Amino acid sequence: MTHSDIRVIDLPDPRTDREHHVDPVAAEEFLRLYYTEKHLPDVDSRIAEVDRQIARTGCYRHTTSELEFGARVAWRNSARCIGRLYWNGLRLRDRRDTSNPDEVAEECVRHLREATRGGRIRSTITVFAADTADGPGPRIWNEQLIRYAGYLRPDDTVLGDPRNLAFTEFVRSLGWRPPAPRTRFDVLPLVVECPRGRLRWYSLPPDAVLEVPLSHPDLPWFSRLGLRWHAVPAISSMRLLIGGIQYAVAFNGTYMSSEVGCRNLADEGRYNLLPMLAERMGLPSDDDRTLWRDRTMVELTLAVQHSFTAAGVSITDHHTESRRFLMHLQRERASGRTCPADWSWIVPPISGSQTAVFHRYYDEPDNTTQPAFITPEPPLL
């Protein structure tokens, strides 16, 4: 990242709603959970110490081990995630001393490099400075660290990812210039907010962004479509809430092929590629009864699965993940815990009834549970 990649603007309306005083009850609940699950003695003296810190400063500091546990349990509590079997293996990058935007951006880039590992993707979370009584921590405005720009054409069609139209407009207003020529897969810059409502943007170095060109195992023309997707889904818009403390975070897992093949590239409000694929496959897309949507979606998802595998990039499929999720449910039950889950997010977007996760209901999520990943209200953009 070079300095010329940076622009500073003053937000018209710096948000002032962030005065923060940690709730000692939430802190105590978290510490009790941590001490119980880790079989540690003497939670009471830790609680007393934390209470004193809160009384004195309005906040307290998690130990690294508490933070790691909190991040892992936040994942375990994520009712929409089918991939929770490995929650206890989440790798923590503790960057709580990082709040300067240049350093936040630099750490996001390091996160991508370390999590990508050339394709052997590792579930990783970077935790940045918390909101404290002294002031808010940093905010990353991107939904994910890697997303593709969307540009509105004069005829109202979109080049790129329509989901990111508003964000693309916004980063252009900050001074970001799209590459020339523009493509369907231009990686957006990072936007980091520092205290006092200032924003900076940073182009991601290309070597931090692993992408996979898409091809199909049996359709030779597929590779000529010029399709691709990024290897790492890294959420950056959610906040991590542990024992009353909120942190800015970036965290990633591994893609399931249907997220890309059935949603990102297929949704009508996203890349909407199915009509084009139907035409190439010789399926009449003016007749729903030919099941052209279903047939193209399977081939597109297969192409994603095949291409990631051929490129040596970690990817999983919805059948495997469904089995793993049921194993996770069993393990949680054996540990004496419930496992809240959101059926409509857990059931995959294709072949639902061919997966065991379809044929049952789940414990209802409770949105007051902590630790948790939460979406700030209102969303930043």
Ligand code: ARG
């Ligand atoms: N569905 C989102 C996307 O397609 C990513 C959400 C997280 N997914 C994951 N496998 N960890 O970009």
